[in-house]
Amino acid sequence: MSSFRMAHVRRFVASLASSVVLLLALAAAGSASAMGVEESVLEGDRYYSGGQLTEARASYFAAVQASPGSFLALCRLSRSESELGELQKGDEQRRTWSAAVEHARAAVKAAPDSGSGHVWLAVALGRQAMREGAKTKLALSREIKSETDRALELDSGLGRAWHVLAVWNVKVASLNAMERMAANAVLGGVPKGASFDNAERGFQKAIQLEPDYVNHRLEYGKLLRSLKRNADARRELEKAVSLPPSSSALDARYQAEAKGLLAKLGK
DSSP states (O other): OOHHHHHHHHHHHHHHHHHHHHHHHHHHHHHHHHHOHHHHHHHHHHHHHTTOHHHHHHHHHHHHHHOTTOHHHHHHHHHHHHHHGGGOOHHHHHHHHHHHHHHHHHHHHHOTTOHHHHHHHHHHHHHHHTTSOHHHHHHHHHHHHHHHHHHHHHOTTOHHHHHHHHHHHHHHHTOOHHHHHHHHHHHSSOOTTOOHHHHHHHHHHHHHHOTTOHHHHHHHHHHHHHTTOHHHHHHHHHHHHHSOSOSOTTHHHHHHHHHHHHHHHOO
């Protein structure tokens, strides 16, 4: 098959997938108005727990359509979109992550004094930044840090906020010379205070608060591996693999990555 025909097929498949999501959302919207927003969110939670992110997103979207100011529904919708984007590529991924940011912003607007909304906005912005060039990524990093700080100011017990703060420290502390030059142009300099020590403390705090969250262990293990602390990295990666896959719809994906890293560590 020619490259032109392959590209056409890929666009058709992406379009079909988007249409399926829309149809699911419209169908769920009808049921949401009939059974209530709370029940629709619970339906989304059941799909999410089963790793069915497309269906979960449709149910949460229906709840938001029925009640646009529902903080809970907006947070759940942003979370599902943020994670669903991990399974997508190209323009579809970009659209999904953009929607996650949009819905997280709406959640913050609905309840500005709740730390959870600020957390999900920071998470969505972090994933959105993965698709951007160095300058935009650095510009987004400022908002990510601001939203995370605000979340922890409102509630220091949010494990996910400590995780985002840890990742932020890793990313900024890992900037290469070219990226630091871009930071000087975009931000007037590299953000202050970022370090691997701060990242480690952030992951440790996240694990203390949410010991069974698989991705805390995975990301901490990745940091320890990058620091050549292989024994400590093995401990965290083995823990990531051994935990029940019930902390996120992406746990199976996270645990597969942890297994791959363990194999690379060797004996």
